[in-house]
Amino acid sequence: MSSQPIRVGLIGLNKSDCWAVNAHLPYLKDTSRYRIVALLNSSEDAARAAISSHGLSSDTRAYGSPEKFAEDNDIELVVCSVRVDRHYPILKPILEKTTAKAVHCEWPLGKNLAEAEELTKLAKSKGMKTILGLQGRKAPTGILVKELIQQGKIGKPLSITITAIGYNFGAADFEALSYLSDISIGGNMVTIHFSHILDTVTQAVGELSSYSVVLDTMRDKTMLRNKPFTYVQKSESDEPVKIVGEVPRTSHDQIAIQGHLENGAVFSFHMRGGHPYPNTAGLDWRVYGETGEIRVTAPSANLHFGGPGHSVQVHNHETNSVEEVNIPQDSWDEKKLPFTARAPARVYEAFADGKEHEYATWDDAVQRHRLVEELYDRSKNGSTEKKAEYTSRL
Amino acid sequence: MSSQPIRVGLIGLNKSDCWAVNAHLPYLKDTSRYRIVALLNSSEDAARAAISSHGLSSDTRAYGSPEKFAEDNDIELVVCSVRVDRHYPILKPILEKTTAKAVHCEWPLGKNLAEAEELTKLAKSKGMKTILGLQGRKAPTGILVKELIQQGKIGKPLSITITAIGYNFGAADFEALSYLSDISIGGNMVTIHFSHILDTVTQAVGELSSYSVVLDTMRDKTMLRNKPFTYVQKSESDEPVKIVGEVPRTSHDQIAIQGHLENGAVFSFHMRGGHPYPNTAGLDWRVYGETGEIRVTAPSANLHFGGPGHSVQVHNHETNSVEEVNIPQDSWDEKKLPFTARAPARVYEAFADGKEHEYATWDDAVQRHRLVEELYDRSKNGSTEKKAEYTSRL
Numbered sequence: 001m002s003s004q005p006i007r008v009g010l011i012g013l014n015k016s017d018c019w020a021v022n023a024h025l026p027y028l029k030d031t032s033r034y035r036i037v038a039l040l041n042s043s044e045d046a047a048r049a050a051i052s053s054h055g056l057s058s059d060t061r062a063y064g065s066p067e068k069f070a071e072d073n074d075i076e077l078v079v080c081s082v083r084v085d086r087h088y089p090i091l092k093p094i095l096e097k098t099t100a101k102a103v104h105c106e107w108p109l110g111k112n113l114a115e116a117e118e119l120t121k122l123a124k125s126k127g128m129k130t131i132l133g134l135q136g137r138k139a140p141t142g143i144l145v146k147e148l149i150q151q152g153k154i155g156k157p158l159s160i161t162i163t164a165i166g167y168n169f170g171a172a173d174f175e176a177l178s179y180l181s182d183i184s185i186g187g188n189m190v191t192i193h194f195s196h197i198l199d200t201v202t203q204a205v206g207e208l209s210s211y212s213v214v215l216d217t218m219r220d221k222t223m224l225r226n227k228p229f230t231y232v233q234k235s236e237s238d239e240p241v242k243i244v245g246e247v248p249r250t251s252h253d254q255i256a257i258q259g260h261l262e263n264g265a266v267f268s269f270h271m272r273g274g275h276p277y278p279n280t281a282g283l284d285w286r287v288y289g290e291t292g293e294i295r296v297t298a299p300s301a302n303l304h305f306g307g308p309g310h311s312v313q314v315h316n317h318e319t320n321s322v323e324e325v326n327i328p329q330d331s332w333d334e335k336k337l338p339f340t341a342r343a344p345a346r347v348y349e350a351f352a353d354g355k356e357h358e359y360a361t362w363d364d365a366v367q368r369h370r371l372v373e374e375l376y377d378r379s380k381n382g383s384t385e386k387k388a389e390y391t392s393r394l
Numbered sequence: 395m396s397s398q399p400i401r402v403g404l405i406g407l408n409k410s411d412c413w414a415v416n417a418h419l420p421y422l423k424d425t426s427r428y429r430i431v432a433l434l435n436s437s438e439d440a441a442r443a444a445i446s447s448h449g450l451s452s453d454t455r456a457y458g459s460p461e462k463f464a465e466d467n468d469i470e471l472v473v474c475s476v477r478v479d480r481h482y483p484i485l486k487p488i489l490e491k492t493t494a495k496a497v498h499c500e501w502p503l504g505k506n507l508a509e510a511e512e513l514t515k516l517a518k519s520k521g522m523k524t525i526l527g528l529q530g531r532k533a534p535t536g537i538l539v540k541e542l543i544q545q546g547k548i549g550k551p552l553s554i555t556i557t558a559i560g561y562n563f564g565a566a567d568f569e570a571l572s573y574l575s576d577i578s579i580g581g582n583m584v585t586i587h588f589s590h591i592l593d594t595v596t597q598a599v600g601e602l603s604s605y606s607v608v609l610d611t612m613r614d615k616t617m618l619r620n621k622p623f624t625y626v627q628k629s630e631s632d633e634p635v636k637i638v639g640e641v642p643r644t645s646h647d648q649i650a651i652q653g654h655l656e657n658g659a660v661f662s663f664h665m666r667g668g669h670p671y672p673n674t675a676g677l678d679w680r681v682y683g684e685t686g687e688i689r690v691t692a693p694s695a696n697l698h699f700g701g702p703g704h705s706v707q708v709h710n711h712e713t714n715s716v717e718e719v720n721i722p723q724d725s726w727d728e729k730k731l732p733f734t735a736r737a738p739a740r741v742y743e744a745f746a747d748g749k750e751h752e753y754a755t756w757d758d759a760v761q762r763h764r765l766v767e768e769l770y771d772r773s774k775n776g777s778t779e780k781k782a783e784y785t786s787r788l
Contacts, residue, residue, distance in 0.1 A: 158612040159648055161664050163555055171684070171711065212606035214652050216660050218552040219684070254553055256652040256662040258608050266610050268650040268664035270555050277680070277687055277709050278716050286671070290565070290613070293671055315671050317565065322672050 005035040006352060009075035009100065011090060012082035013039055015046070015053035019106065019340075020081035023135075025054060026337045027345035033352045034077070036060060040069040040090070066090045070097035080105040081133075083179065084187040088115040095122045102351070104131035107195065108372075109365035111186025116369045120362040130362035131351055135343035136200030136304030137360050138350060140327045144312055145287065145294055146204035148325065153314050154289030159266040160205055164283040164301050166193050169253040169273025172223040172243065181222050181249040188251035190215060191372055194271055196304040197283070199360070199368065205287060208267060211259030215252040215379035219273070222249050229275075257375075271301070292316045307339045399429040400746060403469035403494065405484060406476035407433055409440070409447035413500065413734075414475035417529075419448060420731045421739035427746045428471070430454060434463040434484070460484045464491035474499040475527075477573065478581040482509040489516045496745070498525035501589065502766075503759035505580025510763045514756040524756035525745055529737035530594025530698030531754050532744060534721045538706055539681065539688055540598040542719065547708050548683030553660040554599055558677040560587050561694050563647040563667025566617040566637065575616050575643040582645035584609060584769060588665055589762055590698040591677070593754070599681060602661060605653025609646040609773035613667070616643050623669075651769075665695070686710045701733045 008028060013020040028034050038061040041047035047062035063069040070093060078100045080091055088110045095103065103123055109132060110116045123130050136142055149157060166189045168180055179185045180192075202208065224245040233240055253273030261267050276282040281297035292315055299309040312325045332342040350358040402422060407414040422428050432455040435441035441456035457463040464487060472494045474485055482504045489497065497517055503526060504510045517524050530536055543551060560583045562574055573579045574586075596602065618639040627634055647667030655661050659681075670676040675691035686709055693703040706719045726736040744752040 159664075159666050161557055161666070163557065212652070214654070214660055214662075216654075218658075218660065254660040256660055258606070258650040258652050258662075258664070260608070260610075264612075266608055266612065266648040266650055266664075266666075268608075268652075268662070270553075270652070270660075270662035272553050272555070272660075272682055274682070275711070277689055278714065280689075288666055288668070295671055295674075317669070320672065 005031075005033055007037045007074055007076045008034050009038040009040065009069060009072060009078050010036050011040040011069070011078070011080045013041070013047075013050045013054065015049040018081075020079075021054070022338055022340040023133075023344045024079060024081055024341070026341035027332070027348055029054070029056075030335065030337070031345075031348070034348060038063060038069065038072050038075055040064075040066065066093045067097070070094040073099045075100045076102065078103040082106075083185070084108050084191070085111045085179075085185045087111070088119065091119055092122065095119065095126060095128070098126075100128065102129040102131065104133070104347075104351075105362070105365075106133035107199075107360070107365060108186055108191045108369065109362055110369075111184075113366070113369040113373050116362070116365045120366055123362060129351075129356075131347060132360040132362055132365045133344065133347070134196065134199045134304070134360035134364060134368070135347055136196055137203055138346035138358065139200060139304050139306035139343045140330075141296060141298070141303060141306055141310045141312060142200040142204045144325065144327055145285075145296060148294055148312075148314060149204065149287065149289075153316075154287060154292035154294055156290045157205060157261075157263060157265045157287050158290060159286075159288045160201070160261065160268065161286040161288070162197070162201065162269040162271075162284070164193075164197060164269075164271040165276045166253065166271060166273040167229065167275060167282065167300050168193075169219075169222070169249075169251075170275055171219065172225050174228040175224040175226055175244055176228070178222075178224050178245075178247050181247050181251055183251040189271065189273060190252055190255060190375060193301045194255050195368055195372065197271070197301055198269070198371075199364075200304045201285060202261075205265065206261045206263045208257075209260050209262045211257050211267065213375050213378050214254065214256040215375060216254040217249055217252050218254055220249055221246055255375075276300070291318065304343060305339050306343050399425075399427055401431040401468055401470045402428050403432040403434065403463060403466060403472050404430050405434040405463070405472070405474045407435070407441075407444045407448065409443040412475075414473075415448070416732055416734040417527075417738045418473060418475055418735070420735035421726070421742055423448070423450075424729065424731070425739075425742070428742060431468055432457060432463065432466050434458075434460065460487045461491070464488040467493045469494045470496065472497040476500075477579070478502050478585070479505045479573075479579045481505070482513065485513055486516065489513065489520060489522070492520075494522065496523040496525065498527070498741075498745070499756070499759075500527035501593075501754070501759060502580055502585045502763065503756055504763075505578075507760070507763040507767050510756070510759045514760055517756060523745075523750075525741060526754040526756055526759045527738065527741070528590065528593045528698070528754035528758060528762070529741055530590055531597055532740035532752065533594060533698050533700035533737045534724075535690060535692070535697060535700055535704045535706060536594040536598045538719065538721055539679075539690060542688055542706075542708060543598065543681065543683075547710075548681060548686035548688055550684045551599060551655075551657060551659045551681050552684060553680075553682045554595070554655065554662065555680040555682070556591070556595065556663040556665075556678070558587075558591060558663075558665040558695050559670045560647065560665060560667040561623065561669060561676065562587075563613075563616070563643075563645075564669055565613065566619050568622045569618040569620055569638055570622070572616075572618050572639075572641050575641050575645055577645040583665065583667060584646055584649060585766055587695045588649050589766065591665070591695055592663070592765075593758075593762065594698045595679065596655075599659065600655045600657045602651075603654050603656045605651050605661065607769050607772050608648065608650040609769060610648040611643055611646050612648055614643055615640055649769075670694070685712065698737060699733050700737050 044064035282300040285296040433441040438458035676694040679690040
């Protein structure tokens with residue numbers, strides 16, 4: 001690889017809190033392998049405010065329109081971190097014009113399969129490399145589970161059991177995330193929370209070969225609160241959390257999927273919206289094998305982040321002992337990058353190293369969107385779930 | 395009711411350890427409402443040995459043949475507690491001849507639906523009352539969950555999540571229970587462990603209205619050990635546990651079922667054979683509701699026993715507090731009957747009190763056998779589980 005930093009045009013860096021700030025910026029500001037040369041925001045002013053707020057180089061170009069951004073021939077890598085329904089309208093004009101050699105977009109890529117397919121086709125027609133923000137591929141927890149299985153620590157896997165909570169999708173959500181409840185936006189518990197977990201899990205245990213699925217919306221509306229769940233009232237002068245509205249929920253807050261993996265293991269996964277039961281793991285993932293069992297726990301659905309609070313244990317059936325396995329640390333842990341930025345940092349490193357098989361691409365986005373469509377279809381037509389007859393025949 | 399004790403003819407009381415000894419005898423010996431007047435064992439000698447071993451009245455009649463037992467016109471209640479595949483050949487000749495007014499049999503009644511239907515029809519044709527040993531109907535844990543829901547403690551139930559282990563059906567089983575691995579016997583993880591849990595759970599939350607199911611045998615053989623899992627080597631002179639053989643396993647060691655209840659709640663239940671992960675509940679049953687969540691934990695699949703080690707908690711979403719709810723005690727707890735005998739004691743009491751809706755009958759046995767057949771059918775023909783196509787289309 002060139003010793004020159006890869007020149008990044010970053011889309012969606014707010015001046016304050018957002019995913020680009022939490023997941024992309026910490027690494028990009030820290031590394032000599034990449035350099036942010038341009039920002040695209042909702043307006044040039046917003047882009048300039050972000051450049052100033054984050055102390056980016058004063059020669060960073062500020063754009064307010066995708067067309068102008070696309071004409072910047074100095075950009076080598078386009079990075080898109082905006083709300084999912086804006087991927088397509090922003091990326092399409094950029095991909096049509098840009099001379100950049102690569103494009104990196106968060107998962108879900110576009111709000112549905114059609115958008116993902118069109119964007120992927122467009123990027124391929126331009127010969128661009130693609131990166132997808134399914135960061136779980138580079139999250140140490142899933143990689144460790146894969147290695148433990150390959151090392152024969154539990155023998156042949158016989159069954160997978162996962163229970164998880166969404167944190168969002170309960171009785172109330174943060175108003176800035178109210179769009180999660182609108183299924184037409186494309187960002188929701190199925191596409192984001194469930195898909196990230198499934199992608200992280202399946203890289204370790206193998207893909208689904210057959211399944212049936214239940215998707216349901218048990219709360220058809222959600223209240224909106226004016227503060228995120230992380231908000232803690234520090235003093236009496238702090239304004240307490242208020243309910244500031246209510247929106248209908250058309251996206252799903254219940255997902256149950258069961259079936260088999262390609263290796264034959266039984267697979268069972270139930271995820272519900274809402275907060276975890278106190279003092280229990282928000283995510284509990286078991287791999288029960290012939291000679292032992294792996295148990296992964298995490299405080300929430302964020303298995304693809306790599307932490308904090310992840311635990312990986314192995315129960316050895318013969319000795320009946322439980323071993324806590326250390327999750328490997330790397331320089332991004334040592335540098336104490338925010339957890340949300342560590343797996344993305346590893347993705348950036350893998351791309352810079354040309355290790356294409358270590359990160360997800362837009363082909364994977366198309367595959368994951370196909371699963372999402374399959375889940376929607378199967379849960380709607382009910383062909384996989386028959387009426388129970390045993391209760392009415394007496 | 396008559397103040398005279400109900401005269402019981404008990405089938406299957408060994409001189410030492412067995413289900414009749416553990417679940418039926420402690421109550422029957424303790425109560426003034428029933429009196430054991432006759433035993434039917436594999437031989438008259440075996441029946442006499444049991445009478446002597448358990449200190450039953452010396453005028454207790456001993457029988458070695460169902461036909462002779464059936465001619466005992468003093469028996470009012472026939473109680474059958476033998477291995478499931480012996481229910482039909484023993485009960486059929488008895489039901490044809492007996493003058494008893496009632497019959498009590500353990501679940502599963504007979505080894506399949508056909509046997510249960512025939513026995514039920516026969517009992518009805520004789521005008522006999524029937525009792526079924528689905529003791530979970532009188533186990534305090536399930537009853538308490540039902541009451542908590544009815545009291546509105548968690549609002550409308552939105553989803554049910556159950557994970558459970560079978561204890562049996564792992565890599566090795568106790569040799570005396572090797573028949574559990576042979577599906578043709580009719581006693582296995584689906585008919586016994588799963589069905590008892592499901593019956594106990596559904597009385598609290600409502601019946602399934604639709605579902606898909608995965609049944610699998612992931613270990614196609616099991617080793618046999620010469621001691622039960624409860625055996626603990628007390629001194630070096632004790633013989634340690636030995637593997638004394640191996641049998642094929644044709645019954646299932648994996649059950650995954652998901653769907654909806656009649657009240658609309660999502661239902662997800664995964665049960666695997668083998669021992670629990672150390673320091674976790676062998677059974678974890680959640681009822682997630684609009685305003686709170688009930689969590690029931692038990693050390694094993696024996697939810698229908700009522701203990702020991704059961705815990706029922708309620709998480710209140712608004713206060714974020716968890717309340718441990720005391721499981722109501724009654725005289726059978728106070729008398730410290732073995733746990734296995736307390737729910738059966740309550741069934742006997744309900745029958746003596748004429749409270750027909752408080753215990754399961756053979757109609758329920760037919761219904762549960764229909765479910766078991768439905769599970770077998772659905773899991774075999776695969777109509778409820780479609781091949782995943784998303785992995786092969788790139």
